[in-house]
Amino acid sequence: MRLELREVCKSYAGIAAVDRLSLIVPAGRIGCLLGPSGSGKTTALRAIAGFERPDAGEILAGGEALSAPGAWVPPERRRIGMVFQDYALFPHLDALANVAFGLRDAERGIRRRRALEMLELVGLADQTAKLPHELSGGQQQRVALARALAPRPRLVLLDEPFSNLDAEVRMDLAQQVRAALVAEGATALLVTHDQREAFAIADEIGVMRAGRLEQWDAPWRLYHSPATRFVADFVGEGSFIQGTVLGPGRVSTELGIIEGQLTIDQPAGTLVDLLLRPDDLIHDDASELHAEVVERVFRGAQFQYKLRLPSGTTALSFAPSHHDHAIGERIGIRLDAQHLVGFPRD
């Protein structure tokens, strides 16, 4: 069911944790709030769940006001499933009983069938009788998801769901979680500080900073056309090179004059910083432009080089792993960008 936030505010002791947050997650889609710790994303999630009361603004689910001036639905009546960061499984109940916990009104047989179905969905049909402490972290996490999904909630919230897990299982599990959410046709909102998790699960991602939403977009667009310098810095790797605006769509840089590849609406003569992603800068032995290798990281299929450009600015570049260059070597480079983003210099 569609989730909508309108100008939601929440502050603690005069400090705004969430500042005029507005967003829409369409029904059946998976949204994500991404941001560093302290950016207010968890507070936003808890406000949606009903554990925090916003100071202002509205929270609507499928058109019903959950929280608005003069309207307040307590958490237990919101029908919003939640997967907690520490899972919060009931330690005295086994996996099946945990999943069946929210199915109170249904008949016994139906409850059991639904709970089993959910455990099967998350691949734990053979672990029904285990107590939480007998399960691994990843298994606990999936039980928590099954428990949240079982009562067919209007919305599922996931609070840093993978932060307590090993890096190896994270990506795997993220895919499984996405598959389970999609299979149930659930509308979901995830909160995380890890962009890889966000990219793996979410259809749309909002980047938060200091309580504000900087950009709400598809993952690809966040990466390639960040709306703010913060988003550009926070999402993905990259570096900035200086340039001067020559005219509409024309910028002069140390890598040559760039034309038609960027949207920048500044008068001629403005100094700008252009965002370069590692895949925008191509290693090309035929190029006349050269840069010095400062650092190199072997990544199997690729080398990631940190290059020092003539001006002294450093930029990242990927090269196929058979292009093996030593530190200190000067290599040819060229710009290969479909689209560049520039921000006026402060």
Added chain:
Amino acid sequence: MTSSQRFTPALAAIAVALPMLAVLIAIVQGASGGDTELWAHLREWVLARVAWNTVILVIGVVTIASLLGTALAWLTAACEFPGRAFFSWALLLPMAVPAYVLAFVAVATLDYAGAVPVALRGWFGDGLWLPPIRSTAGVILVLALAGYPYVYLMARGAFLTHGARALEAAQSLGLGPWQGLFRVAVPLARPWLAGGAALVAMETLADFGAVSVFNYDTFTTAIYQSWYGLFSIETALGLALLLLALVAAALAIERLARGRARYAASDAGVRSAARLGLRGARGWIAFGLAASVFALGFALPAVVLAQWAWQVAALDLDTRYLSYAFRTVSLAGLAAILCLALALVLGYATRFSAGRVTQAAARVATLGYAVPGAVLAVGVVTALATIDALWRTIAGGEGFWLQGTVFALLLGYVARFLTVAHGPVQGGFARIRPALEEAARGLGLSTREVVARLHLPLLGAGIGTALLLVFVDVMKEMPITLMTRPFGWDTLAVRVFEMTAEGEWERAALPSLAIVLAGLLPVILLTWRMERAARAA
């Protein structure tokens, strides 16, 4: 590893377990060889009443203490009401007041001629009926007020780590806060509640001082009386054995109540959930409950004691008091050092050998919390009498070598309180992970350096806690001191017993106040640690 290396820790552990072993063997052996005529008399006149009294007392105290402890823990851990921050630590203060002190203050102020009924009759007329304090209900209430902090402490820990969080999970699944309390928070705290209730049951079964004040006959007072009244050590031993059976039954019930669950602690670094705000009347009801328990369990008794102590201080506070205090402090200090030394030996033994013999010996050595002081006292005396007799046949001569000496007292203290030192020391050892030792060795440290530079600093806090806890427990201890002390060796607790036995309440206040003040130290330490843990989370 050579066989002698494996052998030594097991031997060391057995040596540490010897006091408790000797006591238990003496009881079982002595009781089985009892006088049949005396037993018949006992069965007919004493046993049924004493057993009934004890069982009723335990059930009543455990029920009320569990309800009070759980409710107060829930209120301070998961709710918000006026004064919550204060009560969350202040509700532990009654731990500093021994049950016998609470008992005599209650009897002295609430009995027919006590200050409170006199005042009430003055206002409402002589016909006013008041429930008598010297009753089964009276003893139960007093012991429940003294015992609830154990349940409170355990339940609060459980609610803080799991409770508020689990409640949010329950809410997201459609349960209101009060449904969540009964369907989630209390069931998941069950192992801790069972543990707290078991501690209360042990304390109640072991209580001697409070029931003596009320003249309420239980196994412990019956043991004391058959000793000093009937001079029948066999009867005392028989009663002691029965009381031990009752303790075992209580522990078995705790096992059952705990169920198969053994909950691992929750992940560290969990964000604490929002508290449930109790607004208006509800908040004041919560305040009223917390305030009255605090007032009855600590504040009022403390004020009354201070007032009485002030009244008698001019008369009573003389050199005799210095000798009571000196004896108490030196006994408590000696016992604390002994218990600590043995706990360290046991800690190293179990660390270097996981063998069955070592583990079993460690179990026996730390049974003390379950064996009531009155039982230990008869066991100690019997065991030492046997050794004395043996010595007389070997070396000839007459008289007692060990019986009635300070050695007997210390033997009893060690058997009872070794477990108190064992807990914190063992906690310290748990912090020295094998990887740390390996790292130290890898950096070239010798065994002695590992002990000095790694073990001692990491054990430091545990050693301090162990010394403090044993010291205070020995100060409060009554039955062992009373029954095994050398002639004339009166301590503060013995002084309290003698004064209350004569109904000289005011004169019991001075030593009681000293005991309560010393008892505050571990409680302060405990609350300080709780605060620190709360801040860290």
